[in-house]
Amino acid sequence: MDLAPFKHVLLLPRVRPLALLMFFARMPPAATGVILTLHxxxxxxxxxxAAGLVGAAGTIGMGxxxxxxxxxxDERGLRAMLAVSVTASATFWLSAPLMGYWVLLxxxxxxxxxxxxxxxxxxxxITALVPESRRRVALSVDSISVELSFMGGPALGVFVATKFSTSAALLFIGVSTLVAGLLLYWANPPMIHEDEVVDGPRPKIIEWMRGRIVGVLVVCVGATVCLAGMEVSAIASLEHIGKQSWLGVVFFAMCAASIAGGLVYGGVKKAPSVLVLxxxxxxxxxxxxxxxxxxxxxxxxxxxxxxxxxxxIAASGEHISRLAPPTARGLAIGLQGxxxxVGNAIGAPIAGVAIDHGGAPAGFAIVGVIGLLVAGVAWLLARQRKPVATQTTMAS
Incomplete structure (x- = not known):
């Protein structure tokens, strides 16, 4: 493993400040689930x-x-999107403490x-700030940043909710989202790399949404089925032995392992494919x-x-950035999200049913088997003819 590529990427213009901004900007979204549940x-x-229904409504909306x-x-630029989304988000979170249940739902x-x-x-x-040859490393940095946000965001949110109140935590999310959105609006980073050709008519989705990129999206579903099922099964396992207080330790182990994997993945010279992962x-x-x-x-x-x-996460982002045309990358990355x-919404209930019938071991086993089956479907899709817009393959 060579960490020098990480240094080279972080020294590129604007990468470090924007990576730091995105780290803090992602902490409020990481805390929303636990805060809404507690509220x-x-x-x-x-x-x-009832809290689960509110969470499910938000999940469907995000999907x-x-x-x-x-x-x-893609069509109007980052600032136009932020003007809409930051206004909607800040309005919701700042007024959420005043809402009744059904309005909140x-x-x-x-x-x-x-x-x-x-x-x-x-x-x-991050895709737009670095050349294509360094995207694997850059997206590894980004995926590590996501893990750190999920380690810090929920912990900070729970601290505010328990130290003060859940209403204060909701307001904290609203203010943080507003500040992060305004900073991102001010920074206005590029969304397409300067070396990429964007001339000509915008391609239709049917021209690039084909077997290989669909296969990557299927892999993303399978991965979050496994991860969501793992979390539910881990909670059930600890509850079974009366060790719920150790859940934070288990989640820390999960995040630490993922961060270590991101460092290795970004530093190796030949990386495994999304299917292998x-x-x-x-x-x-x-x-x-x-x-x-x-x-x-x-x-x-x-x-x-x-x-x-x-x-x-890094590998799937790298493939999508190559398989989708630059002028449709926002839509493609949105579909990845x-x-x-979808995988998160599927994995948790499947694991829950398995746990009800066979305990936590059954939960881990069933979502693991489903993940393998999903990988098989993605492999079949990867064998289809590649779309015109791409010069890469999913399984290479």
Whole structure:
């Protein structure tokens, strides 16, 4: 592993300040799920089932909204998208403490639909700031940044909610989102690299949305099925032995392993394909249930599959940036975000049903098997003829 490529990427113009901005900008979205859950279940006293509905509404909105916001970037530019999404997001989060349950439920869907897709924006920005030859390293940096945001965001949100109130936490998210959006609007980073050709008519989606790029999106679904199922199964495993307080340690192990994987992936000279990464992730998830009943063994067994997490996010982003034409990259990266959202929505309930019938080990095993099946579907799609716009392959 060679870390010099990371240094070279971070020394490129505007990369460091914008990577730092995206790290902080992604912390509020990372905390929204846990804050909304606590607010609905505890402050509004509606229970966790009602809180889950609010979360599901937001998830559906995000799944539909990410491609729409990406398409708006392609057609009108980043600032036009931010003007819409930052206004919608800040309005929702700053007024959320005043909302009743049913208003909150409807508005959660709307803010998901129109909200700022910080995860997708970060990937597109980093893609536009570096030449194609360095995108693997740059996207590895970005995926590591995402992991760090998910380590810090929820912890900070829970601290504010428990130290003060969930209403204060909602206001904190609103102010943070507004500040991050305004800074991003002011910075106005490029969304297409200066070396990329963007002349001519904008290609229609049917011209580039074909087998290989669809295969990458299928891999993204499979990866988040595995990851969402892993989280639910890990929670069930710790609850079974009365060790819920150790959940933070297990989640830290997950994120640390992913960060380590991102460093390795960005530093190696020949990287594995997205298909290989998904197969490894899914295969290593199946035996994680052997650690059921032991916090130590659960942490150790969960590390191998999570090592592939950041690399898979980076690899899928790299392939999508090559397979989609530059003038449609916002839509393509938005569709990647939707694929991640769909996988997350599928993986959690599937693991939950398996856990109800066979305990946490069954949860780990079933989503691992599903991940392998999804990898098979993606492999078949990867064998199809590549779209005209691309000069790469998914499985190379």
């Amino acid at each position: 609905v279940a505890v402050t509004l006293d509606k229970g966790y089932g 539909l909204g990410a491609p729409l916001m990406g398409k708006l970037i 409807v508005c959660s869907f709307l803010v998901g639909l129109l909200g700022v897709p910080m995860m997708s924006i970060g990937r597109q920005v 998904l197969v490894v992730m899914a295969a290593f998830e199946i035996p994680v249930g052997l650690g059921d009943g032991s916090v130590l063994w659960l942490c150790l067994l969960i590390i191998p599959m999570n090592i592939t997490c950041a690399p898979l 939707s694929a991640f959202t």
